[in-house]
Amino acid sequence: MQHVVVIGAGFGGLNAAKALAGSGVRVTVVDANNYHLFQPLLYQVAIAGLDDDNIAYPTRAILRRLPAVRFRLGRVERIDPVARRVTLADGAALDYDRLVLCAGAVTNTFGVPGADTNAFGLKHLHDADAVRQHLLRRFEAAAAEAAAGRDIGTAELSVAIVGGGPTGVELAGGMQELLSRVLRRDYPELPVQGATVTLVEATDRVLGTFAPSLSDHALRTLRRRSVQIELSASVARIDPGAVVLADGRRIEAGAIVWAAGVKAAPLAAASGLALGRGGRIVVDERLRVPEHPEISVVGDIAATPDGKGGVLPQVAQVAIQGGRYTGRAIAAEVAGRAAPPFRYRDKGSMATIGRRAAVSEFPFGLRLRGSIGWVAWLGLHLLYLIGFRNRLNVLVNWAWNYLTYDHGSRLLSGEPPA
Ligand SMILES: Cc1cc2nc3c(=O)[nH]c(=O)nc-3n(C[C@H](O)[C@H](O)[C@H](O)COP(=O)(O)OP(=O)(O)OC[C@H]3O[C@@H](n4cnc5c(N)ncnc54)[C@H](O)[C@@H]3O)c2cc1C
Structure with a gap:
C-alpha cells in the first residue's frame, strides 16, 4: 500500500485527504495544530464576535470517519525529496511514496520596520x-x-x-x-x-x-x-x-x-524546491513539482498556474479545488489511470463591511452589494464552516449580535501579559 503524507489540515490538506480516503492508499495528515481553522472568520474572533471554537474544528473529529487516514500532530521542519522523507520538530521521520504539501501561508510584513x-x-x-x-x-x-x-x-x-x-x-x-x-x-x-x-x-x-x-x-x-x-x-x-x-x-x-499580505509558509523555503513570487513553490498544470512528480503542492504555498501565464490567488477555493483534484489525481494514478490537468473554476469573491453591508462578485458579471450581498456572505460562510455544531453556534452568535448590537466573546482569559 502506498503511503501518502499530507502536510497541513487546512482547506487544501483536508480536501486532499478526503479524496484519497478509501482509494487504496494509506494517508497520514500532519499538522502543527490539532484543528482545522476557518480563516475567513478570524477577524470575527478579533472583534469579539465569535469564540475560538466557533471557527476551529478538531482535525481528528473530521478524519476519524475516513478509512486508512490517520492524523499526526507535529510541525514538519524538513523535507528530503531524495530520501522521500519528512522530519518533524520532535525528531520523528515519516517516509512517503507521495507527498501532498499544503502548509499554507504566513503574514508578510514586506520588511517594513516595526x-x-x-x-x-x-x-x-x-x-x-x-x-x-x-x-x-x-x-x-x-x-x-x-x-x-x-x-x-x-x-x-x-x-x-x-x-x-x-x-x-x-x-x-x-x-x-x-x-x-x-x-x-x-x-x-x-x-x-x-x-x-x-x-x-x-x-x-x-x-x-x-x-x-x-x-x-x-x-x-x-x-x-x-x-x-x-x-x-x-x-x-x-x-x-x-x-x-x-x-x-x-x-x-x-x-x-x-x-x-501573506507569503508562503516557511516550509516552502526549507524544502529546497524551486520558488516563485511570494516564495511559493512552482508547480506544473497537475500541481506537481516538475523535478519531483511524487510531490504535489496545493493552496497558498503553491504558485498554482492560472493557465494564462500567471498564478492563481491565495484564496480558499484554490486550496479546496486543488486539494480535491490532487487527491483524485493520486487515486487515479495508483489505479493505473492518468489524471487530466487541474482546471480552476472561479466561484467569485465576497467581503463584508459590517452589519447589512457586503460586496459579492460572481462569475458572468453578477454583483451583489448592501443587504443582499450581506445575506449571500452570511449563507456562504455558514455553508463552508466545518461541523454542524459550529454552524449552529455561529448562526446563534450572529443572530444575537444582530438583535442586541452586542459582541458576546469579551472574556479576558489567561495571565495578563507582563
Ligand atoms: C484573515 C483571513 C481571511 C481570509 N478570508 C478569506 C475569504 O473570505 N475568502 C477566501 O477565499 N479566502 C480567504 N482567506 C484565505 C484562505 O483562508 C486561504 O487561502 C486558505 O486557508 C488556504 O488554504 P491552505 O490549505 O493552502 O492553507 P491553510 O488553510 O492556511 O492551512 C495550512 C495548514 O498547514 C499547517 N502547517 C503550516 N506549516 C506547517 C508545518 N511546518 N508542519 C505542519 N503543519 C503546518 C497549518 O497549521 C495549517 O493548518 C483568508 C485568510 C485570512 C488569514
Whole structure:
C-alpha cells in the first residue's frame, strides 16, 4: 500500500485527504495544530464576535470517519525529496511514496520596520486572540487610569489597520461596530466616541481585486460608518502605538493590525524546491513539482498556474479545488489511470463591511452589494464552516449580535501579559 503524507489540515490538506480516503492508499495528515481553522472568520474572533471554537474544528473529529487516514500532530521542519522523507520538530521521520504539501501561508510584513514587533498579524487563531485580548486589556487599563484621575486621550483607544484588502476591510467595519456599539457602552468613563478606526491602504482603492464599482461602494460604506481611510498611503514604519506614513504623518493608535499580505509558509523555503513570487513553490498544470512528480503542492504555498501565464490567488477555493483534484489525481494514478490537468473554476469573491453591508462578485458579471450581498456572505460562510455544531453556534452568535448590537466573546482569559 502506498503511503501518502499530507502536510497541513487546512482547506487544501483536508480536501486532499478526503479524496484519497478509501482509494487504496494509506494517508497520514500532519499538522502543527490539532484543528482545522476557518480563516475567513478570524477577524470575527478579533472583534469579539465569535469564540475560538466557533471557527476551529478538531482535525481528528473530521478524519476519524475516513478509512486508512490517520492524523499526526507535529510541525514538519524538513523535507528530503531524495530520501522521500519528512522530519518533524520532535525528531520523528515519516517516509512517503507521495507527498501532498499544503502548509499554507504566513503574514508578510514586506520588511517594513516595526511591523513584526509593533503590530498584530491576523493569520492564526492566536493572532486573533491576541488582538482581542490586547484591545480589551488596553480599555481596562485606561478605565483604571481614568478612575485614578488621568485624562485619557482618544488615540490610545483607537485602532489602525494596514491593508485595504478583504481582511482589512472586514476588520475595519467590524472594529468600528465594536467600538461604537459595544465598548462605548461598556466603558462610559472613557471618551470612546472620539476613538477612531483607520484603514491604511497603499493603492488608490480598497478591495483592489474587486470591480471598481464594488470598491467604491465599500469605500463609501466604510466612510459613512466613520472609518477613516487613508488611500495611496505607504507605510514607512510601525512605531509602538503609531503607524508612520512615508510622508511623515503619524496615525496614533492603541492597537495596530497588519493585514497587508501573506507569503508562503516557511516550509516552502526549507524544502529546497524551486520558488516563485511570494516564495511559493512552482508547480506544473497537475500541481506537481516538475523535478519531483511524487510531490504535489496545493493552496497558498503553491504558485498554482492560472493557465494564462500567471498564478492563481491565495484564496480558499484554490486550496479546496486543488486539494480535491490532487487527491483524485493520486487515486487515479495508483489505479493505473492518468489524471487530466487541474482546471480552476472561479466561484467569485465576497467581503463584508459590517452589519447589512457586503460586496459579492460572481462569475458572468453578477454583483451583489448592501443587504443582499450581506445575506449571500452570511449563507456562504455558514455553508463552508466545518461541523454542524459550529454552524449552529455561529448562526446563534450572529443572530444575537444582530438583535442586541452586542459582541458576546469579551472574556479576558489567561495571565495578563507582563
Ligand atoms: C484573515 C483571513 C481571511 C481570509 N478570508 C478569506 C475569504 O473570505 N475568502 C477566501 O477565499 N479566502 C480567504 N482567506 C484565505 C484562505 O483562508 C486561504 O487561502 C486558505 O486557508 C488556504 O488554504 P491552505 O490549505 O493552502 O492553507 P491553510 O488553510 O492556511 O492551512 C495550512 C495548514 O498547514 C499547517 N502547517 C503550516 N506549516 C506547517 C508545518 N511546518 N508542519 C505542519 N503543519 C503546518 C497549518 O497549521 C495549517 O493548518 C483568508 C485568510 C485570512 C488569514
